[in-house]
Each structure stands twice: as C-alpha cells, then as structure tokens.
Amino acid sequence: MDANRLKNISVFADLGEDGLNLIAALASEVSVPAGKELVREGDYSYDILAIEEGTAKVERGGEHLADLKAGDIIGEMGVLEKAQRTATVTATSPMVLVTMDRWDVKRLAKQSPRVVDELKALIEQRRAHA
Template sequence: MAMLKTRREASTATLEPVGVLYGCPGKELERIVAFSQAVDVPAGRTLYEQGRIPLDFMLVESGHAAVVVGGRKVADIGPGETIGEMGVLDHAPRSATVVARTPMRVRLVDAHDVDALMEAAPTFARAL
C-alpha cells in the first residue's frame, strides 16, 4: 500500500509544474494521473501528424518537441505545455505535425476520457 502511495505522490509531483495544471488542487492532479498514462518518447518520434484525426492529447513533463506546419517549424513545445488538446476539444483534424526533438516524458490523455476528465478536474478544464 505504501508503495502505491509513493508512486502516486511521485506522479502528481511531476504534474505540478505543468503550466495548465498550475493551481490545480492535489485531488485534481490525482484524477489527471488516473485518466492519463505516462509515456517515454524517443527523440525523432512523430507525436502528431498534421491533418490526422485526434485520438488523444499530451501533457509534457520533460523534453522538447518541434511544431511543424506545412513543412516549416513554427514553434517549440517544452515542459509545462500541452500538445494536441485543441484538436481533441474541437473534434478537428490536427493543425500541425509535432516531432520530439529530445527524449520526452509525457502524460497521454485518450480523447474518449476527455469529458470525464474535464468533469473530474474543473480547474484543469478551465485552464485548457
């Protein structure tokens, strides 16, 4: 039992600095952990491809990614940012391709869980 608590504390601690989670109460962070999956992404991996239907979005814990539109880099994404949430919320195709520039650690939220997550974590929902 103590092992699970330690893991949960470690997981929620990694979420605290994420910009959209700033100010979320601990209970909401726990709910976000419950609705998401931690994923390690190698450098060079394409996270999202422009024009594709969104199936999930990500909260970046560590690492950096490049946002590319029409073959041109338009932005960098790093810790404390989200990737792909607009396509999921708007039910619209991906507006950009996103490629990991460095190894990354992200929390993946499935599109099917978004409504339940928004209800369970209203502070997070308002920040998005």
C-alpha cells in the same frame, strides 16, 4: 501516476488537489525517442500530450512554427473540441509525456465536469498569452 508530477506541467499546475488526483488516476506516461512524430497535421486528435521532459518542434506545411519544452501541452484543443491536428509535432530530444486519450477526458468530464472546465479555461488563458 503521481499527482505531484502533474504540478510541473503548467496547464495542470493551477488545478486543485482533487483535479490533479483525478487526472493522475486516468493519465499514462510514455517515453519517446528523438525524431518520433508525435502528431501529424490533418490527423484527428485522440490524445492530449503534456510534456514532462524533453523538447519538440511544431511545423505546418513544412514551415517551422515553434519549439516546445517541458510544461507545454499538445493536442488539447483537438480532443476537447473534436478537431483535426493543425500542425505536425516531432520530438527533438528524448521525451517523457503524460497522455490522456479522448475516453480518459470523457471519464474525467463525467467524474468532475468542473475539472474539465477548469482545464479548458487554463488552456484558453495560455493561448491568449502566447
């Protein structure tokens, strides 16, 4: 994956070149159709999904909570903190996702713990401002 594409995803945008290159080497790209359930409430989180293109809706207990768009990230806390999914996320348009599974994150943490710490800090900052 091209590291420059990661700059368009807000949670990655502020990482340095080294961090972007490490993530790009581990990340995969996936295309999904509208209507595809990306994550299900209550399931365990194995992937971080960053939206490069498209939109999705977030629901908990059938109640609409939020709409997601390009630049948003899904599943990060579940992977970083080994928690269950707190909501169901469904694509509302065709999407292009950048994905990293739990093992990719572990490899990233071994190669550069600083990048994972930076990523956690950026995620926390975004949550505080949401």
